[in-house]
Amino acid sequence: xxxxxxxxxxxxxxxxxxxxxxxxxxxxxxxxxxxxxxxxxxxxxxxxxxxxxxxxxxxxxxxxxxxxxxxxxxxxxxx
Numbered sequence: 001x002x003x004x005x006x007x008x009x010x011x012x013x014x015x016x017x018x019x020x021x022x023x024x025x026x027x028x029x030x031x032x033x034x035x036x037x038x039x040x041x042x043x044x045x046x047x048x049x050x051x052x053x054x055x056x057x058x059x060x061x062x063x064x065x066x067x068x069x070x071x072x073x074x075x076x077x078x079x
Contacts, residue, residue, distance in 0.1 A: 002063035004055065006039060007032065016040055019050060019069060021058045034058070039072070048072050055079070 003024045010016030019037035022030065036058065037050035055078060059065070065073060073079040 002033065002058065002061065003066060004036065004058060004063050004069050005066040006068060007035075014042065016042075019055075019072070021063055024064075037072075048076065050076055050078060052076075052078050 001024045002021055004019065004021050005028075006017040007020045007022070007029050008015060008017055009029075017039040018032075018035045019039060020032040021034045021036060022032045026032075034054060036054045037048070039049075040047040050072065055073070059079065065079075070079075
């Protein structure tokens, strides 16, 4: 089963995340299917960039967003 969740790519004490489509059983930073956005919590306000078309494509194929990503989608009025 596919899931849309965050994958950390930032340095220590400087978090930065990619929003990725990945198999649910893979580790957080494991091999991904596709990166569909980014999240930078250090900017004020936090910066969220999402690729709407690709997210809707993956949701159409059955991918389930994590709770955090679902809140991002609601903020951006995507789903």
